[in-house]
Amino acid sequence: MNYELIISALAVTMIVVVSVLVMSSKRENRCNDLKHQAQYSFAIFILTLLCSQSSAQTGVHKLLKKASTMKDSMVVKGVDRRYIDIPEQPWQIMLRGNVSQTVVSMKTNGSVLGEDYDNDTRLVTRPSKKIGVKVGYRGCGLGYMVNVGGDKGTRLTLGATSKKYSLNVRFHSFENTHPDLDMKSDLFDEEDMEEMKKVVLIDPIKVNTILADGYYLFNSRKFSYAAAYKQSVIQKRSAGSLIAGGMFNYTNIDYAADSNGDLIFLMHGLGCVKLWQGSLGLGYAYNWVPCKGLLVNVMAMPMLTIVNKLKAYAYETNIPEMMEDPTFLKFVNYEIGYDEYDEWYYANVKIKYLGSETFNSGASFGFDGRVSITYNFGRYFLNVYGQFNNVRYRHNSSNGYLNDWFVNSSIGIRL
Numbered sequence: 373m374n375y376e377l378i379i380s381a382l383a384v385t386m387i388v389v390v391s392v393l394v395m396s397s398k399r400e401n402r403c404n405d406l407k408h409q410a411q412y413s414f415a416i417f418i419l420t421l422l423c424s425q426s427s428a429q430t431g432v433h434k435l436l437k438k439a440s441t442m443k444d445s446m447v448v449k450g451v452d453r454r455y456i457d458i459p460e461q462p463w464q465i466m467l468r469g470n471v472s473q474t475v476v477s478m479k480t481n482g483s484v485l486g487e488d489y490d491n492d493t494r495l496v497t498r499p500s501k502k503i504g505v506k507v508g509y510r511g512c513g514l515g516y517m518v519n520v521g522g523d524k525g526t527r528l529t530l531g532a533t534s535k536k537y538s539l540n541v542r543f544h545s546f547e548n549t550h551p552d553l554d555m556k557s558d559l560f561d562e563e564d565m566e567e568m569k570k571v572v573l574i575d576p577i578k579v580n581t582i583l584a585d586g587y588y589l590f591n592s593r594k595f596s597y598a599a600a601y602k603q604s605v606i607q608k609r610s611a612g613s614l615i616a617g618g619m620f621n622y623t624n625i626d627y628a629a630d631s632n633g634d635l636i637f638l639m640h641g642l643g644c645v646k647l648w649q650g651s652l653g654l655g656y657a658y659n660w661v662p663c664k665g666l667l668v669n670v671m672a673m674p675m676l677t678i679v680n681k682l683k684a685y686a687y688e689t690n691i692p693e694m695m696e697d698p699t700f701l702k703f704v705n706y707e708i709g710y711d712e713y714d715e716w717y718y719a720n721v722k723i724k725y726l727g728s729e730t731f732n733s734g735a736s737f738g739f740d741g742r743v744s745i746t747y748n749f750g751r752y753f754l755n756v757y758g759q760f761n762n763v764r765y766r767h768n769s770s771n772g773y774l775n776d777w778f779v780n781s782s783i784g785i786r787l
Contacts, residue, residue, distance in 0.1 A: 451535060455594040457606040459786050461751060462510050464603055466784035470502040470517050470527060474546060474579060475775045500525050500546065506782065511538075511604040533602050536592040541584040544776070547576040574718070575629035581776065582622040583761060585740070590614040595659055600669035600744040603753050603784060607667050612658035617673055619740060621761070623647040623774055628687055633721035637691040642684055643723065647774075650679030651738055669744040669757075680733040686726040694720060738762060755782045 451458065504517030504527070511533030519525055525546035532539045549572050589597055591613035599607040627635060628643035636643045655673025662668070694700055694717070703713040744757035758779040 449535070450593060451596075452593045455607065455609045455611050456596050456599065457608050459604075459606065459751075461786035462604075463787040464506075464508040464513070464784050465787060466506040466508075466515075466603075466755075466782040468504050468506050468515060468517060469781045470504070470778060471499055472502070472525075472527070472544070472776070472778035473499045474544070474581075502527055506784075508602060508604060511598040511602045513602065531602065533598045533604070535596075536589050537586065538589075538597045538601075539584075539586045541582065543580075543582055545578070545580040547578050549573045549576040573627075574631040575627070577627040577632075578624065579626075579774070580624040581774070582620075583776075584620045585617060586619075587615050587617040589657075590616075595657065597657065599667060600659060600746060601742075601755075601757060603746060603748075603755055603782075603786075606748050607659045607661055610659060610661045612656060615655055615657045615671065615673065617653050617655065617675070617740065619649075619651045619653075619675060621647065621649045625774075628685065628723065628725070630721055630723050631718055633689040633691055633723050634717075636687050636723055637689045641686045641688065641726070643687040643725075644685035646683040646685075648679060648681040649677055651675040651677045651740075653738075653740060655740070665748045667744075667746040667748075669742070669746075671740075671742040673740040675738045675740055677736045677738055680736060681730060682733065683728055683730045685728045688724045688726050690720070690722050751786045753782075753784050753786075755784070756780070 500519060501521035502517035502519055502525075504515055506513055506515030506529070508514075508531075511531070513529075513531050515529040517527040525544065528543040530541045587597060589595060591611065594609075594611040595613035596605050596607050597615075598604045624644070624646055626644040632643070653673040653675030655671065657669065657671035660668045660670075697716075697720075699708070699713070699716045702708045739762075742757060742759050744755065746753060746755045756779065758777065760775070760777045762773060762775055
């Protein structure tokens with residue numbers, strides 16, 4: 373029986389179940405924050421461990437012991453020990469630091485008071501700094517991080533890696549209250565644009581993402597993905613491998629609030645957008661061992677996006693009526709200032725949910741790239757790795773992208 377495939381299938385099931393839990397909690401007219409879902413998943417994991425310990429007298433510990441033996445066999449069996457070393461200590465405990473940044477761009481064009489405009493709203497988060505802990509067993513692990521600086525956000529990671537396979541899922545959520553508005557129109561002069569760049573939103577724009585990826589290694593006898601990204605094994609000699617992979621991305625961008633009525637109006641009624649993307653690719657990964665204990669990994673994989681779906685949530689605003697109000701015309705003609713205008717605007721602006729519609733886009737090409745550096749010294753190790761992701765979407769005259777990058781650093785011990 374192919375236990376490796378069974379364990380990998382269970383890992384896939386784990387990822388799917390967690391993702392379904394997240395998506396099933398959404399309301400039809402709003403996109404929810406994944407922060408509570410991440411905490412919920414973490415609590416379930418800890419509860420499972422406690423239940424396993426408390427039920428040891430019932431024989432569950434025998435099942436767990438058998439599963440761990442099976443997992444150890446999956447890591448060791450068929451591996452060329454001249455290239456890959458299997459530490460006796462199966463557990464890894466890591467203190468982790470993370471620096472990340474997310475940029476969301478939303479572009480559109482239209483007309484206000486007979487004047488055409490081009491709007492490029494960019495949500496550029498301040499680089500977010502997080503610290504946390506990760507616990508792993510033979511390449512399977514769970515990590516959780518909290519913010520210590522930068523824009524608010526949380527990050528939860530789950531992973532399952534064997535000799536030939538690697539499956540990972542990452543939850544990330546953040547809020548932005550200071551969008552970078554870049555609008556070109558004869559309706560606004562340079563001074564107006566400078567004031568708009570200082571805007572701080574009352575209701576923040578919320579962005580939540582789930583990123584899941586999986587890889588299959590063709591040269592698993594000599595090359596180890598886990599050595600570079602999980603530190604559960606040690607690469608002793610340089611080796612490379614052709615690698616096949618798949619990636620799934622789910623993204624929420626939500627700014628549907630009364631106070632954001634002007635932004636929704638400029639985006640032609642678009643107040644919330646959900647994206648689903650699934651990609652497949654074939655690439656190459658190489659583990660370079662320049663000296664004992666040091667490992668440098670580079671992975672590059674062109675990817676074809678075969679699932680590219682967008683769900684747009686439409687809202688109606690009373691902005692057109694407000695633009696006929698004498699107060700609005702006084703503001704446009706510089707008869708009143710921003711403070712008086714804001715007081716009037718926030719007291720009167722309203723939005724109304726109209727419905728949602730799903731669009732399917734055609735296939736597109738993307739790229740998955742990773743770099744990792746690991747240094748092993750005895751039972752201890754240091755690791756730094758980074759990744760960059762790009763997601764694009766289009767809806768009528770609105771289009772945009774999400775760029776997401778992060779760098780993780782870890783110091784750990786094997787137990």
